[in-house]
Amino acid sequence: MVARINTAAFQGVEAKPVDVQVHIASGLPAFTIVGLPNKAVSEAKERVRAALSALGLALPPKRITVNLSPADTIKEGSHFDLPIALGLLTAMDVLPTDEMRDFLALGELALDGTLTAVNGVLPAAIYANRENLGLICPASQGGESVWAGEDLPVLAAHSLMDLINHFKGVQLLTRPTAQLQDPQDAPLISVDLADIKGQESAKRALEIAAAGGHNLLMNGPPGSGKSLLARRLPTILPPLSPEEALEVSMIHSLAGSLPEGGLMRTRPFRDPHHSASQAALVGGGHQVRPGEVSLAHKGVLFLDELPEFQRPALEALRQPLESGEAVVARASAHVTFPAQFQLIAAMNPCRCGFLDDPAEACSRAPKCGEDYQNRLSGPLLDRIDLHVDVPMVPAVDLALPPPKETSADVFARVNQARAVQRQRFKDAGAAIALNAHADGQLLEKIVNLSPAAEALLNEAATRTRLSARGYHRIQRVARTIADLDHTLNIEKHHVAEALSYRRRPPGRQTIT
Incomplete structure (x- = not known):
C-alpha cells in the first residue's frame, strides 16, 4: 500500500503542492527518500526515525521508499519531516488513511517527537484553504495559520503524539486563536519627531515622502540627523491594512521573521548594513530567499551611507523600484517576490563628510566630493523623488526647547492625505493607493x-x-x-x- 500526505514547496511567496508518497515493501531494510531532496530533506529520515522511537514505535524491518512528487522539483527545507512521519504512520496503519487525505502538513520534528516551527506556514495555510484542505502545523504557528480563512480546519500540535491521539479520538486539538503582533513590540515605537531640533526642511520632505509613498535621499555631513530622521518615518506612517498585513506577513513567514506567530500590524522598517550583498538586498542565494527589498514590502527600506554599498547591489535596486517586484532568475525557474517599498537613503557629501565646511574639508575638496557622489548612477538617482540637504545643526539651536510638533501631529496630516488618495484611486477604479504608484x-x-x-x-x-x-x-x-x-x-x-x-x-x- 502507498500512503499519501499533502504538503507544499515554495516558489517565491506561492506554495506549490507536493505529494508525499510512502511505500513499505518486503526486502532488505532500507529507508530512501527520492524526488530531488536537498540535504535537509535527506536528513529527515534520521529525525523521523528518532521521533518515532521516542514514541515507542519502531520502523518495520522492510524497504521503505518515500517519494516527493513532482520528482523534478527540488525539495528544500525541514518542513518535510512531519508529512514524512505522518505518511509512515499511515502506511503502518497507525493513522487512518481517509482522514489524512483532507489535510496539508508541514513541520520539523525534534528527536523527542515535538514539533518545531518552520518557515512558510502562512502561505501554506492560504494554499490549503484555497484547495479546501485542513492544515497540520506546529502549535507555535497556529496563531498565524488561522488568518488564512475563517473555516480553515487547523490542527496545531505540540508533538507527534498529540496528532496520533487526536486522530485516535483520545485527545481533541482545538482550533488555535488568531494572533496579532503587539504594537508595543514593534521597533522604533518610542522615538518621536519632537526629538529632533532644527532640520525643518528635512522634516517637511519626510512628511511629503510619508504622505505620497515617495523615495527620499538625504545628503549632509556626519551628525546632522539623517539617520534620526529616517528612523522616525515609521512613526508618521499609518498601520498596515488587513490586506497589506496578510501580504507582508506571508513574506516574513517565508523568511522566518514573523513575530510570535502572529500577523504584523506595523509597517516593516529594514536597515541593512552597507556591506550587504546583492543577494541580501534583492533576494537569492543557493536556496532562494526574499531579500531586504521584499522584507520591506509595504514599508521602509533605509540605506544609510548609500555610496558605500556595492555598486552591483545598488544597481539591482533599479528594477524593484520601478516595478514593485524582485525577480530572481535561475536556470531552472524565475522566482518573483513582492517588493513595493519606500526607499529612504542617507549619504555624506564626500568621504570625509565635510565638503561644504572649509575648516573641516580634506585637501582633495571639491574633487573628492565629485568622485564620491559619482559612485551613484544617474538612473538610480533619477528614481528618487525627493533630494534634500541636511546641514549641520548650529549649537545654539540644540540649546532650544524641543519642538512642539510631534509625530502624532504629522501622522494626522499624513493619514488625511493618504485617505484622499485612497478615495481618488478607488473612484478611478485603480488598484493602487498612493500617488507614488x-x-x-x-x-x-x-x-x-x-x-x-x-x-x-x-x-x-x-x-x-x-x-x-x-x-x-x-x-x-x-x-x-x-x-x-x-x-x-x-x-x-x-x-x-x-x-x-x-x-x-x-x-x-x-x-x-
Whole structure:
C-alpha cells in the first residue's frame, strides 16, 4: 500500500503542492527518500526515525521508499519531516488513511517527537484553504495559520503524539486563536519627531515622502540627523491594512521573521548594513530567499551611507523600484517576490563628510566630493523623488526647547492625505493607493495643473532637460503636496516646491 500526505514547496511567496508518497515493501531494510531532496530533506529520515522511537514505535524491518512528487522539483527545507512521519504512520496503519487525505502538513520534528516551527506556514495555510484542505502545523504557528480563512480546519500540535491521539479520538486539538503582533513590540515605537531640533526642511520632505509613498535621499555631513530622521518615518506612517498585513506577513513567514506567530500590524522598517550583498538586498542565494527589498514590502527600506554599498547591489535596486517586484532568475525557474517599498537613503557629501565646511574639508575638496557622489548612477538617482540637504545643526539651536510638533501631529496630516488618495484611486477604479504608484493615463487623470503651474513645469523640463521619468515624478510629488494642502488643483507653488526637491546634476540650469 502507498500512503499519501499533502504538503507544499515554495516558489517565491506561492506554495506549490507536493505529494508525499510512502511505500513499505518486503526486502532488505532500507529507508530512501527520492524526488530531488536537498540535504535537509535527506536528513529527515534520521529525525523521523528518532521521533518515532521516542514514541515507542519502531520502523518495520522492510524497504521503505518515500517519494516527493513532482520528482523534478527540488525539495528544500525541514518542513518535510512531519508529512514524512505522518505518511509512515499511515502506511503502518497507525493513522487512518481517509482522514489524512483532507489535510496539508508541514513541520520539523525534534528527536523527542515535538514539533518545531518552520518557515512558510502562512502561505501554506492560504494554499490549503484555497484547495479546501485542513492544515497540520506546529502549535507555535497556529496563531498565524488561522488568518488564512475563517473555516480553515487547523490542527496545531505540540508533538507527534498529540496528532496520533487526536486522530485516535483520545485527545481533541482545538482550533488555535488568531494572533496579532503587539504594537508595543514593534521597533522604533518610542522615538518621536519632537526629538529632533532644527532640520525643518528635512522634516517637511519626510512628511511629503510619508504622505505620497515617495523615495527620499538625504545628503549632509556626519551628525546632522539623517539617520534620526529616517528612523522616525515609521512613526508618521499609518498601520498596515488587513490586506497589506496578510501580504507582508506571508513574506516574513517565508523568511522566518514573523513575530510570535502572529500577523504584523506595523509597517516593516529594514536597515541593512552597507556591506550587504546583492543577494541580501534583492533576494537569492543557493536556496532562494526574499531579500531586504521584499522584507520591506509595504514599508521602509533605509540605506544609510548609500555610496558605500556595492555598486552591483545598488544597481539591482533599479528594477524593484520601478516595478514593485524582485525577480530572481535561475536556470531552472524565475522566482518573483513582492517588493513595493519606500526607499529612504542617507549619504555624506564626500568621504570625509565635510565638503561644504572649509575648516573641516580634506585637501582633495571639491574633487573628492565629485568622485564620491559619482559612485551613484544617474538612473538610480533619477528614481528618487525627493533630494534634500541636511546641514549641520548650529549649537545654539540644540540649546532650544524641543519642538512642539510631534509625530502624532504629522501622522494626522499624513493619514488625511493618504485617505484622499485612497478615495481618488478607488473612484478611478485603480488598484493602487498612493500617488507614488500612479502612472500612464491614471497619472494624467489625477494631475490637475493650473495654467501657471503647467507653465512652470514645462519651463523647468526644458531648461533642466528633465527625463520623462523625472517629469512624471515631479507631477506625483506636486500632487502629494497639493493633497497635504487640501486643494484639488496643483498650483504654481506646489510645483515650485516639488522642483526644489529634484536633484540638479552639475551643469544643469536652475529655475529662477
